[in-house]
Each structure stands twice: as C-alpha cells, then as structure tokens.
Amino acid sequence: MKDCNKSEEEDPFQPSAPISTGTLPRWARRHHHQHLPHHHHHTHTVEFDDNDASPSAPPLNLMDQVFGYESVSFDAVNVPPPEDPPPRSPGESGSPGPSGAGPSGDGEDAAAREAREAREAARGRWGTTLSEQEARTALLAHVKRHCCYGASAARNMAITALDHASALQYSLETFTERRETAWSFSPYLGEEVDGADNGPAPLPWQLEVHPSQPFTSEVKCQPVPHTSSVKQCHRCKGSGSTLCVDCHGKGWVHCISCHGNGYDTDASGYKERCFYCHSSIHGRGRQDCVKCSAKGKMTCPTCEGGGLLLCFIQLTVTWRVNVSEHIVDRMSVPEDLVRNVTGAIAFVEEGPRVLPIAHFPDETINMASAQLLRDHERDFSSQRILAQRHQVQVIPVTGATYKWKSSKGEFYVYGNEHKVYAPDYPQTCCCGCSIL
Ligand SMILES: [Zn+2]
Ligand SMILES: [Zn+2]
C-alpha cells in the first residue's frame, strides 16, 4: 500500500524547485505495463519473492472507472488547478503588471508605502558604519576561532582605510499547493465502503483541504470520497496467504548440521540423533522452517490474510515554500557568506500575490524582483500559488585596508553578527613558517 511519505520520496521531480509535471513520466508508464497481464494460476497460495517481478499493485484495468479520474494510475500524478477565478471587482485598481497582477488590490497605496520605506532605509539604516576599533575586534574574534591563525597581525596591523557599502539581499517566497491523485489500496477489514452509490466523486480541486499554517511545508493525504470499492487481493489471489519463500511451502528445510541424514557421528564413531533436527515435526534430517513456523505458508502481508483489498483514489496535497533570492554585493564578500547573516529589513510585503518592487533606490533589486516573480509564475504554473512574501534586507559590510610588516591586504566585516571575511590574512599557517 502506498502511504503519503512514500509517494513523496518516489517522485523524481520533487527535490528541484522548478517543477513541471502534468504528464505521466515515461518510467511510470512502463512500470504499469509490466503489471497488467499476469496470468499465473495457482490453486491455493501464491509464492511471493521479494526479488520476483510480483505485482506491487492490483491490475489497473480492474479499478472502477471514476468520472473525472479516468487517467489515474497507481503512481501519483499532478493535477493542475483550474483557471483562477476572475478578480472580484474587474477594471478597478490592481495595475495590470507583467506577472499577471494577482488579486492584491490597492496598487497606489502599496507603491507609495514601498517608496517611503525605501527612502527611510536609504537615509537611516544604510549608513550603519563600524569604527576601526570595532573592525579590529571582529577580526580578533575571527582569528581566535581559527586555532592555527596567529593573532599578532590582527593586534598590530595598521588599518589604513575603512569603506562602507551595504550588501542587499532580495528574497521571494512563494507558498504553493500541489494536488496529486493516485489509486491506492489497503487491507479490507470489513469497514464501510464509500463507493459510487454514495454519489459522484468530487474533483481534486473541489475538495476542501487546507494547510495547517501558511508558509510551512506540509503533506496531507486523504481518500477521495465515493471512489472506494473492494477487490480481490492481487498478491494472494484472494486466499489470504502466500507460500513461504524460505521452504517453498514444504514447512521444512534440509538440516545443515547433519546434511539431512538425521544422525551425527562423534569422534569415537558413536552415532546419535542430530541435535538440531531431532525434534522436527517433519521427520529425520529436516529442520522446521523458522520463517513460517513449519506451516509452509504465511499470512499475505498485502491483505493481512483477509484476501480482500479496499481500493480508492488517494488525494495527496503538498504545500511548499519556494524561496529564491538575489544578492547585490558591492564588496568582494562571497554571496554564500552574505546569505547567512542578518541585516536590517528595509522592505517587506506579503499577500495572495505580490507585485514586483518598483521603487527601491537600487535598480538591480527592482529588476531581480520582477525577474524572480516571473520565474515563480512560470515554475509553479501547474500548481496553485496561495501566498507570496518578499523582502529586501540591507546587510552592512565594512571593508578594512591594512598594512602589517611588509604585507598589505583587506578584510571585511559583514552582517549584524560582525562576521569576518579575510581571504589574505597574513598569519594563517599552523607551524608559523609564514610569520617572518
Ligand atoms: Zn517456510
Ligand atoms: Zn540434523
């Protein structure tokens, strides 16, 4: 039987952010054909081997036809949402932006607020500066974290210039919902069956399923109402048991201690009944099969012995937070380092859809915002976008130029955390060979 987590792991498209689905992948189709005709006739129990190409699911053609779900298979397939409903008040506000202007109204107010916030950011927090002493303290702390660095350079170097230029980090979060359907089954244990008699099955996007929290990744599974039916178990052909693979149904295996003759001969030539098989219910030289407790068959794990399966269409809803970011860095601190520190939030906005930032003082941020919004619109077109959030963070960066003995160099202090990037620090060797 398929469970939520399993289908998630199996999906080859899952880990990458740009998701394009909607068609059944080729491997999944091939997978099915293998399962369709399987004409083995066993009278009682069916031998099951884990390595065997034994069907992992009932034949697809035995499943009921459900209106709206004709192409559903045993592998989860994405169902694109129906077209978004038209905005409540068409023709009013909501400037028709390039990215299909979502239902976030009051365009003018938002733009005005955005411009004001950007101005404030430019005036105030952008100017965060470090003193020479603060820069040196940060460098000393950095040196201390590297046990092999020498500290005298940091203590004694002459800092000849300080430069301040903030890095900007734009990030866009798109909260998406993806709905997949697949046939699923579980052992039928006599529970009530919600089948087609109870009415037509609701379509995937008609079902009310909501995330527990916005902007949190989550998966929920539920059966689609009125799609259940009871079928014979495909693995045991309804018998409820499978042949034991260890003893091939005999209930015993040849004793490996006495090689099947039932007696052991000791050093003095005395023959005695083999210790390992003398109590077997199947006779001399035979050991009871441990796996099946000498019965030769096992309870079918698929139907748990009942011989019947409850088949139904399973809806899997996956919510995901998709994050993209763009970093503008005027000094040479690597982006990966800038990404891991904090600064001041200059702008933040959240809504069902957000519009590109247009009035930020740095034009590259405006361009990145428009581009990433377009990218998300395209990447998640087969899913539903529930909410978006974007922000600009201003990360203080100070570049310090120094002289120490005969060397000259630069180091950078960045983020509220005062992290240091010092790629050419002069005292980095363990054995002191470069400290001359
Ligand atoms: Zn056995
Ligand atoms: Zn034996």
Ligand SMILES: [Zn+2]
């Ligand atoms: Zn079974």
